[in-house]
Amino acid sequence: MTLTTVVETSITAFDSAEWDRCFPADPENWAFYHACEQAGPPGFTWYYATVRDNGRPIAVVPAFGTEYRIDTTMQGIGKRITNRLYQLLPALISLRLIALGSPIAEICHLGFAPEVAAHDRPALLKRIIAALHEFGAAKRYGLLGIKDAPSRDDGLWRSALLPSGFTRLPGLPTAVLDLPYADFEAYLASLSKATRKDMRRKLKAFSEIRVEQRREIDDVVGQVSALYEQTVAHSELQFERLPPDFFPQLLRSLAPEASIFLYWHGEELVAFNFVIETADRLIDKYIGMNYAVVPQFSLYFNSWLHNVRYCIERDIPLYQSGQAFYGPKLRLGCRLQPNWQYFRHRNAALNTILQFVAKFVRLDRFDPAIANLVKDAA
Structure with a gap:
């Protein structure tokens, strides 16, 4: 087995059949991501993290880069205040983010080839996280994240991210x-x-x-x-x-x-x-x-x-x-169905500030249904 881990800049780096075999029967397949890459929303750069075995992908996750406003999940009077602050000092509200997941999918699609045993998957995901960290540093992204990791993969994500200093927050449920x-x-x-x-x-x-x-x-x-x-x-x-x-x-x-x-x-x-x-x-x-x-x-x-x-x-x-x-x-x-967000900033001081801010912008503060779901999932 010869493993290589890379972050690709286009889904055309993958054969559609090789991608789809990592997501059997998933309707948001290679064609979905290809269409989104071609005609998707402006303001995003598309990436795809993969582990290959002798050139063949055995673990894949879509990713993206963007300028992220940390008040995205805020609502009501708080959002009006941060909108005003953004007009005056945008650098305090907007950060360069690279994240696993997709702005046009409800969950972070984490896929493995059928032959990958369950006990091998945590190590492959850790390789992907490490590759994202290295790639993000080269592209000058300060904030690393995972958007809407689904509850079905929660054990994998927690084991790969929490020991590395990532903070976990509730995302938008499906x-x-x-x-x-x-x-x-x-x-x-x-x-x-x-x-x-x-x-x-x-x-x-x-x-x-x-x-x-x-x-x-x-x-x-x-x-x-x-x-x-x-x-x-x-x-x-x-x-x-x-x-x-x-x-x-x-x-x-x-x-x-x-x-x-x-x-x-x-x-x-x-x-x-x-x-x-x-x-x-x-x-x-x-x-x-x-x-x-x-x-x-x-x-x-x-x-x-x-x-x-x-x-x-x-x-x-x-x-x-x-x-x-x-x-x-x-x-x-x-x-x-619960989904989870994870984040970590490269700058330790700024990461501490973001952890504090997260207490006030987390989604369960604004939606009782999410609050009850998080309580039940805790």
């Missing part, structure tokens, strides 16, 4: 809905009486909306982009900002698994929902809405109910509904 129901009515029956009554009322408001499923949107890409921008403007938590050509590029690259639901009121496009579909799950990736008519048609909840019905009718057992807006999702039957 909301999933199990769908063991024979039909849509059975799902509604699983909800509380008050919620069920509320959803039936919202469904009546949806009678004027026509839903169209598409796998290309070249004729409406401007309208889709405008709806996305409205949604970004209404969100307090936004790490990335996707360019207009991102959605059509992703549709082309992930065909036929990717599609987009368009919601029409007459001739007006009032909402869209970008999804990735596999035999075992529907991933709700992106949504955009015209907020002038959101209350009239209950667009968010009705897009949710449409997706649930879609899954049940096609025997898709799991609906993955994304990050944020956790209160309503729990009310609608979701469970939350």
